Amino acid sequence: MGVMDVTTTARPLDRRRDKAGTASAAAAAADAAVTDIDRQLETLTSLTEQQQQALRRAAEEAERLKRSLKAAGKRRAELAKERKKAVAKAERARGKADLAEARYDKEVLAELVRKEKEKDRATSRPAAGKELEPAPERAPAVPSGQAVAKTADGKAAETAAPARSSRRSAPAADPPPEKPDEATQTARRTAARKTAKAARLIR
Numbered sequence: 001m002g003v004m005d006v007t008t009t010a011r012p013l014d015r016r017r018d019k020a021g022t023a024s025a026a027a028a029a030a031d032a033a034v035t036d037i038d039r040q041l042e043t044l045t046s047l048t049e050q051q052q053q054a055l056r057r058a059a060e061e062a063e064r065l066k067r068s069l070k071a072a073g074k075r076r077a078e079l080a081k082e083r084k085k086a087v088a089k090a091e092r093a094r095g096k097a098d099l100a101e102a103r104y105d106k107e108v109l110a111e112l113v114r115k116e117k118e119k120d121r122a123t124s125r126p127a128a129g130k131e132l133e134p135a136p137e138r139a140p141a142v143p144s145g146q147a148v149a150k151t152a153d154g155k156a157a158e159t160a161a162p163a164r165s166s167r168r169s170a171p172a173a174d175p176p177p178e179k180p181d182e183a184t185q186t187a188r189r190t191a192a193r194k195t196a197k198a199a200r201l202i203r
Contacts, residue, residue: 101194102194102195105191105194105195106194106195108191108194109191109192109194109195112184112187112188112191116184116188
């Protein structure tokens with residue numbers, strides 16, 4: 001009877017111990033699950049905060065980019081107006097420069113023509129002087145067999161015909177005009193082309 005009582009008493013104890021162990025294991029597993037969930041929650045919370053910060057930074061960057069695009073568009077419009085004015089100003093300046101160049105070419109051509117005229121006149125002036133200079137009179141040749149008659153006042157009369165002397169004193173032919181050098185001819189042609197261009201621009 002005594003052995004049977006111990007065995008009977010031990011069975012409920014084992015059951016209690018087993019249940020307690022099982023309950024402890026379940027509690028530990030539940031605690032581990034809670035801990036894992038807490039860790040995941042912390043991770044998600046940190047990730048959410050990071051993403052929110054990134055979103056705020058992205059929104060700020062988007063606003064900055066919008067402002068930059070707006071400023072760039074405004075500056076582009078201003079530059080387009082400035083370029084239009086600059087192009088018109090450059091065209092006017094180029095027109096004035098072309099007109100001034102044409103007038104300068106005209107003056108150069110006039111100066112070249114004046115110098116050439118002076119040179120031509122200086123070249124042709126000695127020939128004209130020679131042409132107007134009277135020929136020196138030479139005494140007519142007296143034949144050896146012809147006597148010289150004396151006038152009443154004691155002077156010898158010329159017996160040679162004056163027409164023969166006048167034929168001998170005919171004026172010499174004019175020398176040919178001096179031909180300008182190659183540099184002068186090239187300058188004349190260049191000045192003529194520039195003058196024609198200037199005349200077209202002035203019209």
